[in-house]
Amino acid sequence: MKKRLLFWLCLILAGMQAMAQTPTFPTNGVQDERPGRVAFTNATIVTDAQTTLEGATLLIQGGLIEAVGKNVKIPTGTQVIDLKGKRIYPSFVEVYAAYGMPEVKREARMGRGTPQMESKKKGAYGWNQAVLPEVKAAEMFSGNAKEAAELRNIGFGSAVTHSQDGIVRGTSALVALLDAKDQEALLKSNVSAHYSYSKGSSTQDYPNSLMGSVALVRQTYYDAQWYKGLKGRTETNLSLEAFNQNQSLPQVFEVTDKLGVLRTAKIGKEFGVTYIIKGSGDEYQRLPEIKATGLSFILPVTYPTALDVEDPFDASVVSLSDMKHWEMAPANAGLLAKQSIPFSFTTSGLRSKADFMANVRKAIAAGLDEKAALAALTTVPAQLMKIEDMVGSLKPGMLANFLISSESVFSESNTLYENWVKGTRYIVTDMNASDFRGSYDLALGSRSNLKLNITGKADKPTYQIQVDTTKITPKVTRQGDLLTLSFKLNKAEKGENRISAYYDGKNIKGDGFDATGAPLTFLATYKSAPQADRARSDSSRKAAPYEMGKLIFPFAGYGSEEKAKAETILIKNATVWTNEKDGIVPNTDVLLQNGKIAKVGKSLSTPSGAKVIDGTGKHLTTGIFDEHSHIGLYSVNEGTQSVTSEVRMGDVVNSEDVNIYRQLAGGVTSSQLLHGSANCIGGQSAVIKLKWGETPDNLLIPEAQFIKFALGENVKQANWGDAARVRFPQTRMGVEQVMMDAFIRAKAYEKEWKEYNGSSKKASMVAPRRDLELDALVEILNKKRFITCHSYVQSEINMLMKVADSLGFTINTFTHILEGYKVADKMKKHGANGSTFSDWWAYKMEVKDAIPYNAAMLSKVGVNTAINSDDAEMARRLNQEAAKTVLYGGVSEEEAWKMVTLNPAKMMHLDNRLGSIKVGKDADVVLWNNNPLSVYAKPEKTIIEGAIYFDLEKDKVLRKEIDTERNRLIQKLLTAKASGAATQRPAMQRPRHFHCNTLGGLSEEEGHMRFFGQFNCDGSCGF
Amino acid sequence: MKKIVFTLLALSTMLKTAQAQNEAAASPQTAPIALTGGTIHVGTGEVIQNGTVVFDKGKITYVGSGTPTLPAGTQSISVAGKHVYPGLISPSNQLGLVEIASVRATNDQEEVGDYTPNVRALIAYNTDSEVIPTVRGNGILLTQATPVGGVVSGMSSVMQLDGWNWEDAALKKDDGVHVNWPGYFRRGYNFETGSFSIGKNDRREEQFRELDKLFSDAIAYAQTPAASPVNMKLEAMRGLLDGTKNLYVAADYGKEIIEAVRFAKAKGVKKVVIIGGEESLMAADFLKENNIPIIVNTTHRLPNRTDDDTDLPYKLPYLLSQKGLTVGLGYVGLNWRTRNLPFLAGTVGGHGMTAEEALKLVTLNNAKILGIDNVVGSLEKGKHATLIVSAGDILDMRTAKVEQAYIQGKSLNLDDKQKKLYRTFSSKYAK
Secondary structure: OHHHHHHHHHHHHHHHHHHOOOOOOOOOOOOOOOOOEEEEEEEEEEEEOOEEEEEEEEEEEOOEEEEEEOOOOOOOOOEEEEOOOOEEEEOEEEEEEOOOOOOOOOOOOOOOOOOOOOOOOOOOOOOOOOEOOOOEHHHHOOOOHHHHHHHHHOOEEEEEEOOOOOOEEEEOEEEEOOOOOHHHHEEEOOOOEEEOOOOOOOOOOOOOOHHHHHHHHHHHHHHHHHHHHHOOOOOOOHHHHHHHHHOOOOEEEEOOOHHHHHHHHHHHHHHOOOOEEEOOOOHHHHHHHHHHHOOEEEEEOOOOOEEOOOOHHHHOOOOHHHHHHHHHHHHHHHHHHHOOOOEEEEOOOOOOHHHHHHHHHHHHHOOOOHHHHHHHHOHHHHHHOOOOOOOOOOOOOOEOOEEEEOOOOOOOOOOEEEEEEOOEEEEOOOOOOOOOOEEEEEEEOOEEEEEEEEEEOOOOEEEEEEEOOEEEOOEEEEEOOEEEEEEOOOOOOOOOEEEEEEEOOOOEEEEEEOOOOOEEEEEEEEEEOOOOOHHHHHHHOOOOOOOOOOOOEOOOOOOEOOOOOEOOEEEEEEEEEOOOOOOEEEEEEEEEEOOEEEEEEOOOOOOOOOEEEEOOOOEEEEOEEEEEEOOOEOOOOOOOOOEOOOOEHHHHEOOOOHHHHHHHOOOEEEEEEOOOOOOOEEEEOEEEEOOOOOOHHHHEOOOOOEEEEEOOOOOOOOOOOOOOOOOOOOOHHHHHHHHHHHHHHHHHHHHHHHHHHHOOOHHHOOOOOOOHHHHHHHHHHOOOOEEEEEEOOHHHHHHHHHHHHHHOOOOOEEEEOOOHHHOHHHHHHHOOEEEEOOOOOOOOHHHOOOOOOHHHHHHHHOOOEEEOOOOOOHHHHHHHHHHHHHHOOOOOHHHHHHOOOHHHHHHOOOOOOOOOOOOOOEOOEEEEOOOOOOOOOOEEEEEEOOEEEEEHHHHHHHHHHHHHHHHHHHHHHHHHHHOOOOEEOOOEEEOOOOOOOOOOOOOOOOOOOHHHHHHOOOOOOOO | OHHHHHHHHHHHHHHHHHHHOOOOOOOOOOOOEEEEEEEEEOOOOOEEEEEEEEEEOOEEEEEEEOOOOOOOOOEEEEOOOOEEEEOEEEEEEOEOOEOOOOOHHHEOOEOOOOEOOOOEHHHHOOOOOOHHHHHHOOOEEEEEEOOEOOOEEEEEEEEEOOOOOHHHHEEEEEEEEEEEOOOOEEEEEEOOOOEEEEEEOOOHHHHHHHHHHHHHHHHHHHOOOOOOOOOHHHHHHHHHHHOOOEEEEEEOOHHHHHHHHHHHHHOOOOOEEEEEOOOHHHHHHHHHHOOOOEEEOOOOOOOOOOOOOOOHHHHHHHHHHHOOOOEEEOOOOOOHHHHHHHHHHHHHHOOOOOHHHHHHHOOHHHHHHHOOOOOOOOOOOOOEOOEEEEOOOOOOOOOOOEEEEEEOOEEOOOOOHHHHHHHHHHHHHHO
């Protein structure tokens, strides 16, 4: 009875304490300051992930830890709580919360409405609505009792919270998860600075692509540097001011996938920032590279819901990578821990916070060490956020934020009793509740041969009455030591027996009425401890090791455990299409060594260790180079401004796109990944080799520096509907003006920098603002970057050449260039290359005069001509497209083949290493089963730099492996469903398809996919 | 004087315009023609080396090896070293209905309303389309002009790629009604992320109910031979029940295919054809059991799923043929691209099928499925002299140059707008 009183007292006390610590506020009543000194004795205290003290004492006062240890002297006037058999932990630290932040309101964005070019935010802030470094979570914070309780109930005591909106998000605040005044809960302002690639609620057009977001981040760093030098001389920009101030804080960058980690690490390197990455949980899929970044992580414990694969038709739409990720996601943290990658956990992204500990336990079951798990909840987050002197461990002077638990916090049978926050007690489960569990002899009125068994968890036991061999489960409600029971002893009874009873410390006694309304006494006499729980003995059994499939690169169908490696390969007796003076030579050997073509000749000797491939009856060519491609990209167009030369496709290369593999199967070895054609001056190209399995950076050919320009209907938004009548230009007249203006600006910019750099008073001058958009244009003027220009009609082709002539540079390539045949002479004179479709036309007005003889005619006039795809599907049969120049215009087979190999290599300025089978060039070759121009031809091997990336025989093995692995996972998913796991119906996500309908209405319901092909036009939507 | 200048100007403009027009429709055959000494691809899988084809009054009178006795006045043309094929047949497409896809005024393929069995594609079929000759030039001599959109799109007609107007060009008028089966999935497009997602079609039940009602009403309506007043929609459906029209059902997923065929059978539809069938392998045995033919959509597409065999679309017609189905091949839903139809078949030829079997996909099989194999689709005595002569293998772009073409014996002029532009600008550089 005493105990219970104490309990209630404590509760009241706790509440009072919380309300009494803001002395600047007026008091309604009498002064009520209390010492708040409490000692917790005889506990097992885990002071941090590394240290556990047995039989120790924790002494707290005024919300802080006074002492912790085995020989703590307890001063008089201290409330003492005996925690014998119980454990104390530092409470957890949530580092990626939006706790107490206002809800982010998003205005519905219409498909293609009137453009919004500038920020809607009023005041002396920056130009972009998604760059908000001035936002301070501390100023926006206001506690929320429900959310605080949610977090406390799973063990969190404090949270670093920030406004999760925008690309640059300002600073976070550390708050205690208290139900108290905000003044008391707010612990620290400006804890960390936050970034993401998502523009959030910004309604401004720019940026609308991932590479636009990256460019904006970069430009903001440069703008801030410039602003620092400006010292307010010409303008005040509160955003840039805040951005500079925020730089000394921990910098946290949120990404949405593993490649985002690599991208962000690169930006960090560029600006000397060591980011903390808020990851997405798939980091294990690129573990070595992620380890190499040296960065720390904040990891969610969100795992995919199991997919319902019962129906084989539905199951067919589920990808292998989705199923594998379902299986491996819980292992993510453990795999990172094994690589000693520092990380903290977050509840961020969980649909229900209550799942948090269960999911952490899953991570432990899948291989994560418990100590690492505890560190990820306590010390690591505190260290990452530089708040380790306040929270995360139990040391004198730190906040009295701690947990009281029955056993290890990671044990499934653990009960979390209390969560003390800043010295305020929050009870999760009453640890002083009596433990009724046991076997009792039950006397009920005149019947005395009954038994009462109370088993299960102490705080939530289960009750059972045994009548002879029949077991009855009574309805029981418990309030402290008071019990209300109702039950029928057998089915024949007409009504319920009702009893009100109490626990006297040993036995349970009570009175009530039976089914007939006659009085009934109840006496349960304690006999013995409860029989061991079966569930308990189950959980104490050693858990089976977590089984999962192999990691493959990339993490998708057709990925391999081992990445392809360069070998010494001798291809014997093939018909070799050299693309050199020798032409097409039969019965010839080619030796590949160290990634290069080492020898070409007859009857070459086999170097030791060489792999010999019989090329008899086969054709060996150099790999296909697709000059115009949009595969392997997260986004294609930053079409929000007419000039976006600052964006780089290299920032958004998706090395996991299966189209890379599909194109290898079509003999393609290199591609120029171009920006789309939605604006006059687009973004910088990523020129890649299709090294399937490697990371984005390893695909790049860094010396190829290109940029996309575009003309005609797309840039003037001719097919965008009536809302798109705002952005300049809307005619071909305006396109010329945009081009001229851009280069005039670039010239002035270059001059400004030259003057600054050459000045003797440089030190006292304000450095010009570095402008990434103009940097790229200056590179063009200086012939360090080259243009590939989307173009169709002769007037605009001629225009752009005139613009370039007047500024002293050359348009390197006109791509598509379907009316090139009309101005081939002018193109030749200017020195432009042409990269065209074989036979496309009639899909929009500006291609009504397109003819399939275009390539033949350009070539005949002397323009270096290529055939490109602009399409992931067509790219895998570019050999067929090249063959069409034989059909249309009578190009020789040798020259036709060059249109997809040597000629594009030339226009990409890469013919020194690509484009022909010549000693010393890259060993990028394809072995075909037939004349490569034939419709019946297919590659048997596609080799890049001496490594076999596609092999028809291995392809068969991979297909088999995909089937086997799919089936294994489907069976596992079925088992999961059968054992009660939540499941979701599969929905198919079709990867971005970068050709869209000329007619609009893409979102209209079709009920069917049959017209998919119709959308496969060249892209009047801007691709 | 001014007047004269004006008239001259007007005349020259007219001349120029005339130049850009298509060639005149071909004149009827006046004398028997014998194509001798060529490699004859009959279209049935048979190849005759050094063979001869003779045709008169628009019909084939002889196909075989060697040279028969030729009737007097026969124009004998040596095609030694060349190849003779039946004219290719391009099913379920919009050639002649769509001129320039992005220019709305030139589009006549889709009517308002989700249930419009009554609309007739041949009415909009524009024989003066500048696209048609470019398709014909690659050996496609027959096209099925097909309406699209909604659940019941309308009626198609089989057109010959020659004729002064649609009436002349039609080979089989209103050959069938086209239905887009209400799918389980619908495609959505997210403008913000630029990705397509395929989710549940929540209008499916409603669409299914309407479709069911349309067929039930059509059955009742058909019980009266001359209904009055005429209901044009139900009248259009009549032929499905008496077997004079095909029911073309566009469906891609196995489940939907099974469901669609069972629906049609239950409604008493005599002839059902599946169009598209991207995922039809899952329903192949069912189709075989029910003797349902399929027109597979283009092989030149990406596999639907990451894990699919990379060459699945290329070999799909072969795999379905192996299951014993009658398989046709088309460029469903497109116009100008249909000129690549032979190369779609050629690609199948590179992925399991023999070239002659692949040829059947776009000749005899398409003819059988469209119900026109009594007159076209193969080179056999009594059938239309609708055929082509090419320099080499028609399925391979390396050799596919079409040199002569005949529709019902009429010799076609194979010139087109693109060849004219080629000549015009070649002369610019020749100077």
